[in-house]
Amino acid sequence: MQEKKDMYILGIESSCDETSASIVKNGTEEISTVISSQIDIHKDFGGVVPEIASRHHVKNITMVLEECLTQANMTMDDIDAIAITYGPGLIGSLLIGLEAAKTLAFLYKKPLIPVHHIAGHIYANSLVRPLKFPLLALVVSGGHTELIEMTDHYKFQKLGGTLDDAIGECFDKVARVIGLEYPGGPKLDKLAQIGKHTYKLPIPLHDDSYNFSFSGLKSAVINLAHNEEQRGRELNKEDLATSFQTVAVESLISKTRKAIKEKNIKYLIVAGGVAANKSLRREIEKLGEETNIEVSIPPMKYCTDNATMIAAAGYYAYLDGRKADLTLNSTSSAVLK
Amino acid sequence: MILYIDTSSNYLYTGIVENGKLKKGIKKEYGHDLSQVALPEIASMFEDTGITPRDINKIIVVNGPGSFTGIRIGITIAKVYAWSLKVDITTITSLEAMATSSKKDKVRVPIIDARRGYCYAAIYDNNDQEILKPSYITYEELKEKLKDKEYKIISNDQDKLQITNNDIEAYDPNIVEIVEKFKDKPSVNPHGVNPDYLKLTEAEESKK
Numbered sequence: 058m059q060e061k062k063d064m065y066i067l068g069i070e071s072s073c074d075e076t077s078a079s080i081v082k083n084g085t086e087e088i089s090t091v092i093s094s095q096i097d098i099h100k101d102f103g104g105v106v107p108e109i110a111s112r113h114h115v116k117n118i119t120m121v122l123e124e125c126l127t128q129a130n131m132t133m134d135d136i137d138a139i140a141i142t143y144g145p146g147l148i149g150s151l152l153i154g155l156e157a158a159k160t161l162a163f164l165y166k167k168p169l170i171p172v173h174h175i176a177g178h179i180y181a182n183s184l185v186r187p188l189k190f191p192l193l194a195l196v197v198s199g200g201h202t203e204l205i206e207m208t209d210h211y212k213f214q215k216l217g218g219t220l221d222d223a224i225g226e227c228f229d230k231v232a233r234v235i236g237l238e239y240p241g242g243p244k245l246d247k248l249a250q251i252g253k254h255t256y257k258l259p260i261p262l263h264d265d266s267y268n269f270s271f272s273g274l275k276s277a278v279i280n281l282a283h284n285e286e287q288r289g290r291e292l293n294k295e296d297l298a299t300s301f302q303t304v305a306v307e308s309l310i311s312k313t314r315k316a317i318k319e320k321n322i323k324y325l326i327v328a329g330g331v332a333a334n335k336s337l338r339r340e341i342e343k344l345g346e347e348t349n350i351e352v353s354i355p356p357m358k359y360c361t362d363n364a365t366m367i368a369a370a371g372y373y374a375y376l377d378g379r380k381a382d383l384t385l386n387s388t389s390s391a392v393l394k
Numbered sequence: 395m396i397l398y399i400d401t402s403s404n405y406l407y408t409g410i411v412e413n414g415k416l417k418k419g420i421k422k423e424y425g426h427d428l429s430q431v432a433l434p435e436i437a438s439m440f441e442d443t444g445i446t447p448r449d450i451n452k453i454i455v456v457n458g459p460g461s462f463t464g465i466r467i468g469i470t471i472a473k474v475y476a477w478s479l480k481v482d483i484t485t486i487t488s489l490e491a492m493a494t495s496s497k498k499d500k501v502r503v504p505i506i507d508a509r510r511g512y513c514y515a516a517i518y519d520n521n522d523q524e525i526l527k528p529s530y531i532t533y534e535e536l537k538e539k540l541k542d543k544e545y546k547i548i549s550n551d552q553d554k555l556q557i558t559n560n561d562i563e564a565y566d567p568n569i570v571e572i573v574e575k576f577k578d579k580p581s582v583n584p585h586g587v588n589p590d591y592l593k594l595t596e597a598e599e600s601k602k
Contacts, residue, residue, distance in 0.1 A: 101601070108462065108595040115466045119477040120585050133478055149463055152429050156470040159433045164447045164478060383434045386427065 066375070067125070067136045067161070068368025071154030072146025072174050073200065074099055074110045076117040077364035078125035080136070084372025085183055089128035090365045093117045096240065103239050104229070111149035118157050125364075133161060138168040140371020142364075143381075144391030146174055146200065151387035159383050170371040171381040173393045174362075175201060176213070178328035180370035181359035189324040189351065195313050197337070198329030198362075199225035199240075202269050202309075204316050205393065211377040213393045216316055217267025224305065225331045227271035231278050231301050235294050246334050249302040252295030256281060261308045267316055269308060274301070306336045310344055317348045326353045332360045396573050397450045397475075401432055401468030402460030402488040403506070403550060408436055409569040410445060418443050419569050428467050436471065450481055454576050457485040458590045459514040459528060460506055465589040477584035484579045485587055486572070489516040489528045492548045494575050495568040498522060500561070501545035505536075507554040514592060517545070530592040533557050 063082055070077045079090035095113050099105045126132060141158035144151060162169040178201075179194045192207040193216075202219040222230070225242055232241020235248070258277050262270040278301055285292050317325065327341055332354050345352035359366055395417070400407040406428065409419035418439040424431045440447060455472035458465045476483035492504030498520050506514040508530060515536050517526035526539055533556040546561035555562075594602075 102597050106595060106597040109597060111462070111466060112589070112591075112595070115470055115473075116588055118470060119473050122474070123477065123585075149466070152463065153466060153470050155429060156433070156467050157474045160471045160474040161478060163433060163437050164475060383437055384430050386430045 064137045064372060064375070065131070065135060066138050066140050066170070066368040066371045068140045068172070068364040068366075068371055069122075069154040069158045070142045070177065070362055070364040070367045071114045071118070071150050072142045072144070073150060073362055074105045075362045076114050076121050076154070077362065078121045079364035079368045080125060080129045080131060081184070081365060081368035081372065084180070084369050085187075087184055087365050088131070089125050090363060091121045091125040091128065092363055093121050100239050103233065105147070107147045107149055110147060111153065114150055114153035118153055122157065133165050136165070136167060138170055138371065138375055140170040140172045140367050140374070141385075142174050142177060142367050143171045143385060144174065144388035146389065148387055148389045151389070155385065155387045159385060163383055168375065169381045169383070169385060170374050170379060171385055172367045172370045172374055173391055175203060175205065175393045176211070176370045176374070177366040179205065179207070179326065180373060181328055181355045181366035182326045182353050183369050183373070184359055184365060185355050186353065188326070191320065191322055192324045192326060193313065193316050193320065193322040195309065195325070195327045195341075196329045197224045197309065197327065197331035199223060199229065201329060202271070204267050204312060206316070206320055206322070210373045211379075215393060216320070217269065217312065219269040219271060220262070221270050221272035222275060224269070224271060224309065225329070227275050227305065228331065230275050234279055234282050235292075235297060242331065243333065245298050246302065246336065248295045248298035250335060252293065252297070252299035254300045254303045255293070255296045256300035258300055258304045260304055263311075267312050269312065271305065274305060302334070302336050306334070306340050309337065310340045314344055314348065317344070317350060322350060324351050324353070328355065328360065330361045333357050395445065395449050395451055396577055397453045398569050398573050399436070399453065399468045399472050400456035400488065400491060400567065401428060401464045402456045402458055403464065404461065405550075406432055406435055407567045407569065408439065409573070410439055410443065410450070411570055411573040414570060414574055416570050417445065421567065428464055432467055433471060447475070448479060452482040452484070452577065452581070454573060455483065455485055455587065456488045456491055457588065458488060459508075459530065459592045460488050462589070462591060465591070469587060469589050473584045473587040476587070482581035483584050483587055484576065484581050485590075486576050486579070487516070487528045487590065489514065490576075491567060491572050492565045493518045494572050495566065496546070496548045496563060501525070501543050503540065503545050503547050504565070505547055505549040505551065505555060505557070507551035508593070511556065513555070528592060
């Protein structure tokens, strides 16, 4: 039997405010990763400014690629394929990674593998341990809130998603109401660990679907803060953080629980930046015990946007026969298929 | 052999030039699909001529001003190319390219409309001296600078220009002329090749 050759994939990710490149071996072993984050730049504007993000991606792209190859002690000739996030995300940002990936694919005649950003978040888990099916992925980040069922590698079925704001976006906005600096999500989580659940807030989209909705909850917090101010009462920030976070996490958990039971899930993974949230992690662990299924939450470095997960997903996408030519385009609202 | 790339307008202008001769050139208008079109078109030039990417000794890329997204696409292709294959690279402005493609019989004023009463413009005299460097200025300021001068406008935004003149010509790049003029311009580090937007983002502008 012919020995199976190792496959080294160069992943490139630029869908929001991180320019990242990574080399992953056989979809599971991280060789090198470089992430150039723009958080400090966008902080001054209270959120990511798309045009500024695009400008920084183009500035950073070749330095990030060079550093990634240098760390791996490899050259482009050692790379077997190039995996690229084609969407969803900020279109101007996505385009920089895409053009870089296509240029390298053209110059070195390497296969070009299109990777959906959410597939990347899911496959971040395969860098820790192999995925098992049927699997349920709860993807929670600044741009996404989705429940995805997988019956096998690269067989995605979206069960539900947010109808309005993404969970991370909602966290950042509520954090701003409380007076926390962008990105406020993690700071809000810290306060929530201290306070008590004293403020009454509506449970979002408490229905029979797998969907989420966070804009109503966000508005409720804004109104509550406003009313307290009108009445001359001081807002208890810790308690508001706890009250908000409890309700938001409960919404995620109840829909996840429903999917686990109805879809006979054996393996639950949580992916995306909000997977760092302490309350969510705690409740997910509890849910795993309650439903008696295995739970995987990847380490923080794989939860935020990075190219490692794109290279990992790219390996399985390649095995699934997914390849693109040089006409591949970015799209801000790609559907995971 | 020199590769020329200009994606700063709603046209893709690219070509491969060797010893003052155009081996292959492409001038193509596109809609909102530059990222879909640019690299396949560039690749087709190589395919059609049998030239390989490693045969290129220098890249000349337009770094603006013009469409922000457009410039970034051309710059990204060019800098990744130059960095990865260690090819010399140099940048020129779209306005220099426009002026170079027009006869030096008069003062030349390449203009790109930038909306809201602004434009990107430069002024070059018959001897190719730069009287106004590529600038983001109001039409009023530009008119002031052109007062008492006899000049011609080079522009593809003729229906949007807020300046009138009896000599206006459309921009049709002479890729050989452009490459010949700038082929000896010193090369720069590919990492440092970036768009020159001539304009801050609106977010930065409103913060000032």
